[in-house]
Amino acid sequence: MNLHFVVMKEKLIARISRDGPLYFDDYMEACLYDPDDGFYSSGRIRPGEQADFLTSPEISPWFGVLVGGWATSEANGEVIDLVEVGAGSGALFKELDEVAGEAGIGLVGVEVSESARRKLRKDYPDSTIVATLGEVRESARAVVIANELLDNLPAALARKTRDGWAELVVSSEGTVLVLEEVAARSTVAAWCDAMFPNIGPGGVVTAQLAVERWIETVLRMFGTVSLCIIDYAATAEELSARNISSLVRSYREQQTDLDWLSTPGENDITVDVNIDGVLNVCARLGASVVVKSQRAFLLDLGADELVADQRDMEYLHASGGRVMEQLMARSERIAIEALLEEDGLGGFTVFIISRGV
Numbered sequence: 335m336n337l338h339f340v341v342m343k344e345k346l347i348a349r350i351s352r353d354g355p356l357y358f359d360d361y362m363e364a365c366l367y368d369p370d371d372g373f374y375s376s377g378r379i380r381p382g383e384q385a386d387f388l389t390s391p392e393i394s395p396w397f398g399v400l401v402g403g404w405a406t407s408e409a410n411g412e413v414i415d416l417v418e419v420g421a422g423s424g425a426l427f428k429e430l431d432e433v434a435g436e437a438g439i440g441l442v443g444v445e446v447s448e449s450a451r452r453k454l455r456k457d458y459p460d461s462t463i464v465a466t467l468g469e470v471r472e473s474a475r476a477v478v479i480a481n482e483l484l485d486n487l488p489a490a491l492a493r494k495t496r497d498g499w500a501e502l503v504v505s506s507e508g509t510v511l512v513l514e515e516v517a518a519r520s521t522v523a524a525w526c527d528a529m530f531p532n533i534g535p536g537g538v539v540t541a542q543l544a545v546e547r548w549i550e551t552v553l554r555m556f557g558t559v560s561l562c563i564i565d566y567a568a569t570a571e572e573l574s575a576r577n578i579s580s581l582v583r584s585y586r587e588q589q590t591d592l593d594w595l596s597t598p599g600e601n602d603i604t605v606d607v608n609i610d611g612v613l614n615v616c617a618r619l620g621a622s623v624v625v626k627s628q629r630a631f632l633l634d635l636g637a638d639e640l641v642a643d644q645r646d647m648e649y650l651h652a653s654g655g656r657v658m659e660q661l662m663a664r665s666e667r668i669a670i671e672a673l674l675e676e677d678g679l680g681g682f683t684v685f686i687i688s689r690g691v
């Protein structure tokens with residue numbers, strides 16, 4: 335049995351009794367990235383084949399081929415650094431590595447999890463793998479990709495009250511972690527006021543200051559930058575109508591709504607990216623942004639031709655009586671189609687952000 339969450343819970347309870355309740359973003363940070371017992375840090379590489387969820391590049395390698403094609407077209411023959419942030423198991427990095435090798439582009443992987451970093455360094459000895467954006471060299475021109483990263487950046491949880499905003503914090507009662515309310519930090523209250531001016535008392539929201547800080551860091555690091563963010567996302571209006579269990583989600587099965595409180599470090603904790611938050615920071619920094627669904631993005635890059643090619647292969651192999659090859663072409667086609675499904679991965683949001691390009 336995996337006991338990381340028991341140790342993690344003891345650590346959190348000790349921290350709460352020493353320093354007081356944890357703001358939700360601090361709790362999320364600890365649960366996901368505690369160096370020893372966090373979900374992404376405790377020696378396990380997430381996601382992955384035995385993982386609780388699979389990302390697009392893990393469903394089909396064609397995702398990486400298409401996104402890599404986007405990256406080289408953005409580079410347009412210039413010398414660039416291609417950077418993937420949150421490279422995880424390396425499923426997307428593998429395809430980017432191929433594309434970068436062919437185009438003579440330097441590839442950098444940024445990954446906070448030490449175990450994932452170790453694997454990436456072993457698999458891609460010629461690429462640069464670092465732990466934080468701060469270690470990436472600042473350069474004149476970069477293309478940066480982040481697939482399913484921003485939903486994992488720590489968010490605060492706030493509730494509108496008659497007098498302003500309160501924050502939901504994690505406290506302890508004996509050996510149990512519980513949610514409590516305290517007065518909101520001024521930065522969180524100001525962010526929520528600007529983002530949700532019309533929400534009524536009782537409404538709960540996520541405050542995604544870390545997402546804005548992350549985008550700002552990327553945009554300030556490079557002279558010109560093309561940034562592709564792919565994630566599940568919703569507008570501020572959609573998010574303001576949700577309850578806490580659909581605002582903060584966990585990707586393990588058979589969970590009750592707030593099980594991320596009972597097994598800390600054992601669950602992924604994710605939030606839908608606030609589309610308006612991304613648009614605001616881009617407007618503030620003078621970056622242009624195009625928003626589309628993953629389906630539309632991949633179709634623009636030629637995903638429909640890939641589906642047609644695999645279907646042709648299926649027929650070709652079927653007519654030649656090559657059953658194994660026919661089945662392989664079929665499963666490749668089904669995997670590409672899964673990337674395009676409007677109710678699934680195809681419904682993810684893609685932000686193409688550029689500055690100075």
Ligand SMILES: C[S@@+](CC[C@H](N)C(=O)[O-])C[C@H]1O[C@@H](n2cnc3c(N)ncnc32)[C@H](O)[C@@H]1O
Nearest residue numbers: 374381389420421422444445446447481482483
């Ligand atoms: C859901 S996984 C996605 C992995 C990969 N991009 C994919 O599509 O398969 C998120 C990854 O981002 C990493 N991560 C989270 N915050 C990070 C940060 N601030 N900088 C770099 N990596 C981060 C996590 O450790 C994890 O490996």
